[in-house]
Amino acid sequence: MARFNLDIAPLRPTASAFQNQAAAAEFIETNFPPTASPQPRVRLINLEGNHLDVGALVEMILPITQGIRAGAYGNLAFGVIASDEHVSNAVTALAEMHQVPLFISRAVDHAFDDPKPIGALTLADEDTFQLLCQLGGAATSADMAQAKGIEPAAATNRLTNMVKKGYIFRVSRSRREGDLFVAPCLRNDIHGEDVPADLIVAMQEDEVQLPTEVRDSVIQLAREQGKTPEQVLGEAWKAYFRQNREALQQEFKKVGGLIRSVDTEALVDYMLPDLDARAKEAEQRSHVDEGGA
Amino acid sequence: MSSDHPGESECHRGSCICTSYDLRITQRCMVEDLHLAADTRFWDAMSHPIVKGFVAKRQQVPISGKTVGSNCGARTLYHLSVGNDHRGATWHDTTNRVVWLCAYGWHRSGEPDDAFQIFRILLENNRMYPITADYRRLIVDHQLRFTEMAVVQAGALHEAAMSHPGIIQKGVLGYRVPVRIVLNVSSEIADLTIAFSTLDLSKVNLRKQEIAFIVKCFTPEPEGPLIDFSDTIGGAPLLSGEIAFQIIMPA
Numbered sequence: 031m032a033r034f035n036l037d038i039a040p041l042r043p044t045a046s047a048f049q050n051q052a053a054a055a056e057f058i059e060t061n062f063p064p065t066a067s068p069q070p071r072v073r074l075i076n077l078e079g080n081h082l083d084v085g086a087l088v089e090m091i092l093p094i095t096q097g098i099r100a101g102a103y104g105n106l107a108f109g110v111i112a113s114d115e116h117v118s119n120a121v122t123a124l125a126e127m128h129q130v131p132l133f134i135s136r137a138v139d140h141a142f143d144d145p146k147p148i149g150a151l152t153l154a155d156e157d158t159f160q161l162l163c164q165l166g167g168a169a170t171s172a173d174m175a176q177a178k179g180i181e182p183a184a185a186t187n188r189l190t191n192m193v194k195k196g197y198i199f200r201v202s203r204s205r206r207e208g209d210l211f212v213a214p215c216l217r218n219d220i221h222g223e224d225v226p227a228d229l230i231v232a233m234q235e236d237e238v239q240l241p242t243e244v245r246d247s248v249i250q251l252a253r254e255q256g257k258t259p260e261q262v263l264g265e266a267w268k269a270y271f272r273q274n275r276e277a278l279q280q281e282f283k284k285v286g287g288l289i290r291s292v293d294t295e296a297l298v299d300y301m302l303p304d305l306d307a308r309a310k311e312a313e314q315r316s317h318v319d320e321g322g323a
Numbered sequence: 324m325s326s327d328h329p330g331e332s333e334c335h336r337g338s339c340i341c342t343s344y345d346l347r348i349t350q351r352c353m354v355e356d357l358h359l360a361a362d363t364r365f366w367d368a369m370s371h372p373i374v375k376g377f378v379a380k381r382q383q384v385p386i387s388g389k390t391v392g393s394n395c396g397a398r399t400l401y402h403l404s405v406g407n408d409h410r411g412a413t414w415h416d417t418t419n420r421v422v423w424l425c426a427y428g429w430h431r432s433g434e435p436d437d438a439f440q441i442f443r444i445l446l447e448n449n450r451m452y453p454i455t456a457d458y459r460r461l462i463v464d465h466q467l468r469f470t471e472m473a474v475v476q477a478g479a480l481h482e483a484a485m486s487h488p489g490i491i492q493k494g495v496l497g498y499r500v501p502v503r504i505v506l507n508v509s510s511e512i513a514d515l516t517i518a519f520s521t522l523d524l525s526k527v528n529l530r531k532q533e534i535a536f537i538v539k540c541f542t543p544e545p546e547g548p549l550i551d552f553s554d555t556i557g558g559a560p561l562l563s564g565e566i567a568f569q570i571i572m573p574a
Binding site: 101268301 | 343384385386387396397415416417418419452453454455456457458459461462463466467470471474520521522528530531532533534535536538539540542543544550552561563564565566
C-alpha cells in the first residue's frame with residue numbers, strides 16, 4: 031500500500047546558525063526557498079542543546095512564519111523543537127507578538143506526533159485543532175460538525191479559518207466526499223502504513239489537476255489497479271496514441287511546421303484550442319477560493 | 324529565457340516573473356487608471372511610478388500593508404503606496420499564482436476623486452478584480468513563455484545528446500516538463516529517445532498538442548523521421564508515469 035504523501039522533515043542548523051544572525055539567515059535562505067508547491071510539508075527546526083542568540087532565533091523563525099501567512103510557501107507547516115522551558119517561552123512569545131503560525135514540540139523523539147500550535151490562535155481555533163487531532167488528525171467538515179454538535183457551515187468556517195492561518199492543510203476531494211482537513215502531525219493511525227486507501231488516493235487526487243469528471247475516473251481506476259494516478263495517465267496516453275497513430279503523425283507534422291515557421295503565437299493558438307474555457311475556469315477557481323469553498 | 328529586454332529577464336510580456344508567482348496588471352487598471360493600451364507589456368508599463376512601486380514592494384512579499392476595504396479572506400485587497408501621490412490596490416490570487424495590480428489612483432485626501440473613493444466605487448460595482456479576459460491573457464502569456472523557452476532548451480539538450488551518445492541527458496523544458504533524452508548511433512541509423520511524464524511539474528496534465536510539441540521540439544524537420552513509441556530509454560525501463568517516443572533518423 032502506498033504511503034500518505036505528507037512531506038515531513040526535521041532540520042538541524044549548524045552551531046553558528048544559533049549564535050550568528052547572518053548564519054541563521056543563510057540557513058533559512060538555503061532551506062526555505064519560497065515555493066507555491068501544493069504538496070503539504072511539515073518542517074521542524076531542532077533548537078535543542080545550543081546556546082541561542084535572540085537575534086538568530088528571530089531570524090530563523092519570523093521570516094518563514096510571516097511568509098507562510100502571506101502564502102509565499104504554499105502548504106507549509108513550520109515549527110521548532112525546544113525542550114528548554116525558557117526557549118519554549120521565548121518562541122511562544124515571539125509567535126504571539128507577531129501573530130504568526132508556528133508549532134512547538136518538546137522532544138525530538140515525538141516531535142511529529144503532537145506538535146502544539148502557537149501564535150495567532152483564538153480559543154475557538156485551539157478547540158478546533160484539538161478536536162481535529164482527537165478525530166485522528168484528519169476529518170471532513172461533516173465529521174467535525176457531528177463531533178462538535180454544530181452546523182456543518184460553522185464547522186467549515188472554523189476549519190477554513192485554520193487553513194487560512196496556516197495551521198492545517200486542506201485536501202481537495204470531490205463534492206460528494208467533501209474536502210479533508212489534515213493536521214500536520216504524524217500519527218501512525220493516520221499517516222503510516224495503515225492509512226485507509228481512500229485517504230491515500232485523496233491526497234494523490236489533490237496533486238493531479240484535471241477536469242473533475244476525468245479526475246474522478248483516473249482516481250477510481252488507480253484505486254482499482256493499485257497504481258498511482260500518474261501511472262494510469264501515462265498508460266492511458268500510450269493506449270490512446272497506439273490507437274491513433276495516424277492522427278498523431280498528423281499532429282507531429284502540423285506542430286513541426288509551426289515550430290519551423292517561428293510563429294510562436296500560431297503555435298500557442300494550436301496548443302490552446304480551449305483557451306476561452308480555460309480562462310473562464312481560472313476566473314471561477316479564484317472565486318471558488320474566495321469563500322474557501 | 325526569453326525576455327522583453329536584454330538584462331531584464333524578469334519581465335516577459337504582461338508579467339514580471341517572481342520566484343513563485345507573477346506580477347500583472349488587470350486590463351481595466353491598465354486602460355482606465357494608467358491610460359495605457361490593454362496589451363502593454365509589463366516592462367513598458369514600468370515607466371509609471373505605481374508599477375515601479377508594485378515591483379519594488381511585491382516582488383518578494385505578495386501581501387503587505389493595510390487592506391483596501393474590509394478583510395475578505397483570500398480576496399483581501401492590499402494598499403500600495405508610492406510617494407505622496409500614488410496609490411494602488413493589489414490582490415494576491417494564490418489559485419493562479421499572480422499578484423494583480425487591480426486599481427490605481429491619486430491620493431487627494433477628502434476629495435471625491437481620491438484613490439480610495441475610486442477603489443470603493445470599483446468594489447461596489449464589482450469591477451475591482453481580474454475578469455476572464457485577464458485570465459485569457461495570463462494563460463496565453465504562460466504558454467508563450469513555455470513555448471519560446473522549450474524550443475531553445477530542447478535544442479541545447481539535443482546537442483548535448485549528440486555530443487555524448489548513449490548517455491541520458493536530463494533537462495526541464497520551459498520550467499514545466501522534465502525530460503530525459505538519449506541518442507544511440509549505429510553505422511546506418513541514429514535513434515533519439517525522448518521520455519517525459521504526462522503531468523508537468525505543477526501536476527497539470529499535458530494536452531495532446533503539448534505532447535506532440537515536446538516531441539517535435541527535438542526534431543522539427545519537415546520530412547518527418549519515423550516516430551514511434553518506446554517502453555525503455557537507453558535500455559532502462561521508464562520512470563513511473565513516463566511515456567517515451569523514439570525518433571529514428573539516418574545516421
